[in-house]
Amino acid sequence: MIRINLIRQVQSADPMPEPEIFWSQYAIGALLLLMFSIGAGWWTQSLYIERERFLEEKVSKAKQLSQLQEAMGRLLEINTRKDGMLVSLEKLKQEVHSMGNVSDLMESIGESLQNLQVWLDSIHIENDVVEIHGQAFAIEDVAKCLDRLENVLSLRGISFVEVREADHEMSAPYSFVIRLHMQEHAVT
Numbered sequence: 001m002i003r004i005n006l007i008r009q010v011q012s013a014d015p016m017p018e019p020e021i022f023w024s025q026y027a028i029g030a031l032l033l034l035m036f037s038i039g040a041g042w043w044t045q046s047l048y049i050e051r052e053r054f055l056e057e058k059v060s061k062a063k064q065l066s067q068l069q070e071a072m073g074r075l076l077e078i079n080t081r082k083d084g085m086l087v088s089l090e091k092l093k094q095e096v097h098s099m100g101n102v103s104d105l106m107e108s109i110g111e112s113l114q115n116l117q118v119w120l121d122s123i124h125i126e127n128d129v130v131e132i133h134g135q136a137f138a139i140e141d142v143a144k145c146l147d148r149l150e151n152v153l154s155l156r157g158i159s160f161v162e163v164r165e166a167d168h169e170m171s172a173p174y175s176f177v178i179r180l181h182m183q184e185h186a187v188t
Helices: 019-099 102-112 139-150
Strands: 118-126 129-136 155-164 174-182
Touching: 102 118, 102 139, 118 139, 129 139, 139 155, 139 174
Parallel strands: none
Antiparallel strands: 118 129, 129 174, 155 174
16 A cells, blocks of 8 residues: 655754764864964964064175175276276386387496586386486586497487587586487397
């Protein structure tokens, strides 16, 4: 036999839970919410600490970078000075090379003044030009000195001679300037 029940039975869709179960669910939810809040706070704090550490590292790296840039600037300045000194040294070497042996030149000039009443005030040497400033009591001694200087092998012809007459006193010396050029082959 088949039985069909046509009367509907009323059942509640949501039965009321017992009060103990209801409060325990709230307690578990509140505990989970508290744990989530503590975890989120800890995570936020750790992110903040890491951010601060990165900012400190950034400041430290910026200082190091500025120190490196200053050091690089100083190195470039030193390198520029070194290059300038090397150029000056090369020019000096060329001048010394073009002048030849200065001590031989001085010896030759000294020999050309022997037994003359001539004395030198200064000798200027620049590149291959020798300029002799001196004084003499007699103009003939200046002429003899010029003749002797023309025979010095390391010198070329006289390009300029200036003799200033003495004051009208008999004992006052004549001032003179002799300009000579050094020979190219006399370089040592």
